[in-house]
Amino acid sequence: MKKTSTSAFRIVLLVACGFVLSAFRVTAVASTPLINLVGEDAAIVMIAHDAPKIVKSYKDGPWLEMWNDNQIKRFLAPLHAKLKSEEWDEKVKAKTGLTIEELLGLVQGDYLIALKSMPANIDKVSSEDMPLIIAAEIGDNKARVEKLIATLVSEKSASRTTDSEDYAGVTINIIKNTGKADGAENTAWAIVDKTFLLSPSKAAIISTIEAIKNGGAENAFGKSERYLRMRQRTGDAQVMYAVNFQAIYPAINDAFAKKAASGGRDAAYIDYTTLASALGFNALKDIYFGANYGTDNVTASGAITYTERRGLLSLLTFGDGSVKIPEYASADWPTVNVVNYSIPQAFTALEQLLEAINPGVSMMIQGQLESAKQGLGIDIKRDLIETLGEQIVSANILPAGVTANDTGFSEKIGVLYVISLKDARTFQNAIETLKRSSGLENHPMLVQREYLGNTITTINTGAKQVSYTIARNQLVVGIGSPTIVEFLVQNLANGTTAPLAERNDVRENFAAAPADTVSFSVQNTAFTFRLLCDAFAALPQLSEYVDSSATPSVEFFEKHFGNSYGWMTSESDGLYFTSKMFYKK
16 A cells, blocks of 8 residues: 655645635635535544635734834845745746736635544555545636646646546546656545535545535534534634544554554553553543634634543643732733642642553652652652642743843843742751752852842852742742842732732733633733744744844834733633734724
8 A cells, every 4th residue: 555645736735725825815605514524523624714804804903014014024034035935926827827816816715624534554544545635615716726727737747647537427536646656646626516625535525525415424523512612612713723532542542552562562661552541642532723813813712622631631730710810920021821730739640640651660750759758858749749839920021121122132031930839838948958968058059148038049050040939938930130039029028019910901801711710821922922033043943044133123013913811711621721812903
């Protein structure tokens, strides 16, 4: 059996790309909604809805304006030069006979990409056995699409042959790649009821034709309770992605079973016959995500759903809802995330998980913990882990004298972590005992100083300083300038003159979150985008594509974007999240 090849598939890939982008253009009502062309057991589904609204929000929103701004053009000049983007329209016209604008206009409705089922041996499956389907509503553009594909095929005529056959009154066109050394690989396409279908598998085309003629697939995904629940959670999502783990799990389990058959347990004593179940993969149900492009914001909602928290899912030890924004959080912090999460419960779950997947490693770790107890004089689990509370706060802070537009400000920014403590005295005593037992108490790389009645310890690691203290039943850890820990200690002692929780926008969005929210975050979007630009410029793999001397400022991004907010709830059947990115009004 031949492995899947994309050689012939590339002939019409440009058409498919055009359809993807066209989903952001116009819409038309199809006789059978595309979401109903696949069954409920589909492994992966992407559906795009309501294209006119997406196009309008794209034009009215900041994305196009920002992309065309000279500041972004200068920053991405090396990328444009490498891609020769100024020549795109001319090259597309020469290759397809259509301009990019015309290519984008081919689709007049929804767009669907779906893996109708998960093949076994996916790494060796032939193209005919790959149940991937791409469907697009093209309205009255049948002749233009046919001409476009004919143009693309004729360009590769030396290594392509075409054939066709009739099925239920529909012409199925097959493009064969005869230039492959290991034999021909096919691409099939058809147009039925103003819907364009494309797949590496003729069987997938045939089953989709039947679904169209029957008004939908048997047990259609779009009519299922699963999909309806997703739509309820994601609201009016114009684009939605869904992964059905129950459909994927057999392939994962099969891969582990083959590993087990080849040797049973490996050198790490992992039992592959039970690994997939031990990791909890068979408890996962759906992972889905939906996005809605509004006139003043982008809203994304989604979930990870499961039958029970087992395996890796047992590490999702989020505490009770009703997360609180701490009083010490200042309104001028660029990013803040607050989460109710139990590290002690997660540690216990991790111990059980290691025991399930690798008893040998679990025994070794337990032995090391016992040795540490004897050698260091503390019980790491009892005296450190179990003394931690259930609120974790992380934030970015600009140290005194640093602004978001300073050269290299990303290196100067401070990162703050604050973890509540159930037993601050036991935790602090354990830390001091650990320092004495390990010989670090008087080590020159540890510098201690008193500040407002608290001892701040700074660890000079060479790259960035790490400082910590215990104040008001909170473990405070700062990465960067020690002044960010001092700042937090001051807020804990005296309060902040401008609390984050009292900022109008934060109060409004926090009120919009469910009462049982376990996580809430606030971000200065412009600040985040600037950090991303600096990250691109710093990474060797990406730095050649940007001009770091033209990095856009925070003020530049603030012309286009407001703040972003996000929240999450933890329920018995899953984690549900929502995030909103607002545009500048």
